[in-house]
Amino acid sequence: MNIIHATGVEGARQAEGTVVVIDVLRSFTVSAYALFGGARECRLVKTVAEARELAAATPGAVLCAEEEALPVEGIPISNSPTAIVQADLKGKVLIQRSTAGTQVAAAVRGNDIYAASLVVARATAQACLLRRPTTITLVASADHPEDHACGRYMEALINGKQPDLNRLLEPLRAGERYRRAMSGRWPGFPPTDLELSLLADRFDFAMPVTRAPGFMRVVAGTHPG
Numbered sequence: 001m002n003i004i005h006a007t008g009v010e011g012a013r014q015a016e017g018t019v020v021v022i023d024v025l026r027s028f029t030v031s032a033y034a035l036f037g038g039a040r041e042c043r044l045v046k047t048v049a050e051a052r053e054l055a056a057a058t059p060g061a062v063l064c065a066e067e068e069a070l071p072v073e074g075i076p077i078s079n080s081p082t083a084i085v086q087a088d089l090k091g092k093v094l095i096q097r098s099t100a101g102t103q104v105a106a107a108v109r110g111n112d113i114y115a116a117s118l119v120v121a122r123a124t125a126q127a128c129l130l131r132r133p134t135t136i137t138l139v140a141s142a143d144h145p146e147d148h149a150c151g152r153y154m155e156a157l158i159n160g161k162q163p164d165l166n167r168l169l170e171p172l173r174a175g176e177r178y179r180r181a182m183s184g185r186w187p188g189f190p191p192t193d194l195e196l197s198l199l200a201d202r203f204d205f206a207m208p209v210t211r212a213p214g215f216m217r218v219v220a221g222t223h224p225g
Contacts, residue, residue, distance in 0.1 A: 002135040003155050007143050008100075012107035017135030018128050020114045020154065021209070024146040025181075026079050026189075027101030028117040028207065028218075029197040030064060031094070033081045035220040036203055038090030042218040044102040044115075044209075048072055051097040054215060058093050065097040071188035078188030081196040095215075100141035105209055105216050108139075113209040115218050118150050118165075119202040125157040127206035127222045145171035146197075153200070165200050 006015055022028065031042045043058070045051050048065050055061040064077040064084070071078035077087065079098050096102055105115060112131065116124040128136050138154055140147035149168035156163035172178050182191050208224035210217050 001133065001158070003158065004135060004137045005140070005148075005151055005155075006137055007140045009104055009107045011137075012104045012139050013109060015108055015110065015137035015139055017110075017137055018112045018114070018131050018133040019108050019110055019137045019139060020116045020124060020128065021101065021105045021108065021139045021141060022116050022147045022150045022154075023098065023101030023104070023141040024117045024150050025144065025197055026081055026193055027096060027098040027141070028115040029081045029119055030079055030084050030096065031115055031207055031218050032117060032119045032203050033084045033196065034089050034094040035205070035207065035218075037084065037087070039092050039094045042094045042096055043212075044096050044105055044216040044218060045214070046097065046103055046106050048075075048097055050214070051075075051095050055095045058095065060092045061095050062087060062089060062092050063095045065095075066099065066188060068099055069186075069189065080188060080190065080193050082190045082192040085196065102216070104139060104141040111211070112224055114224070115207040115209050116150065116154070118146070118153070118198060118200045119196075120205065120207060121150055121154050122157055122201040123204050124206045125154045127208070129158060130222060144177070145169070145175060169198065
């Protein structure tokens with residue numbers, strides 16, 4: 001099996017085979033906690049305007065958005081797993097817009113797509129193996145150490161190895177972004193988001209992604225489609 005690592009929108013556009021779009025901090029961690037919390041599905045869009053419009057047209061919608069990792073005025077949930085855990089999402093539809101994850105998912109050209117983060121990493125690796133693809137492309141949504149660590153972690157799992165995740169996450173914990181988030185002074189990004197996001201294999205479901213008119217749909221499951 002050929003495993004390719006790619007980054008960002010351009011990496012997604014060139015992705016081959018089964019494509020896994022990774023956003024650990026925090027978009028697809030948010031999706032996983034939302035689905036675990038009872039949301040029917042998550043709908044990904046590229047702009048805040050699209051998010052507002054889709055939410056207005058979707059019964060039972062809850063809106064979650066950020067721009068450049070900061071809250072958006074008038075939208076109380078800012079891409080925060082902490083906020084998602086505290087929200088009542090049972091039977092609801094989560095509308096998501098983020099600077100990295102939702103953009104990168106939309107850029108994938110194929111149809112065999114998963115959204116992933118550390119909390120669903122092992123389940124996603126297993127779902128990919130069930131597809132028996134000749135190629136898997138692991139796309140880090142941004143050039144951030146946690147997304148690359150998740151990609152390396154998943155690659156090891158796919159190859160039947162047990163990776164040292166603490167070592168893989170060392171570049172994240174040594175960086176300024178981590179210190180800023182831990183400080184509690186990042187608007188819309190409480191320190192508990194880090195704890196929730198770095199719980200590897202917290203959930204036993206993968207998150208296949210399919211296209212719908214005007215958005216990408218994410219559900220808890222095994223296979224796209």
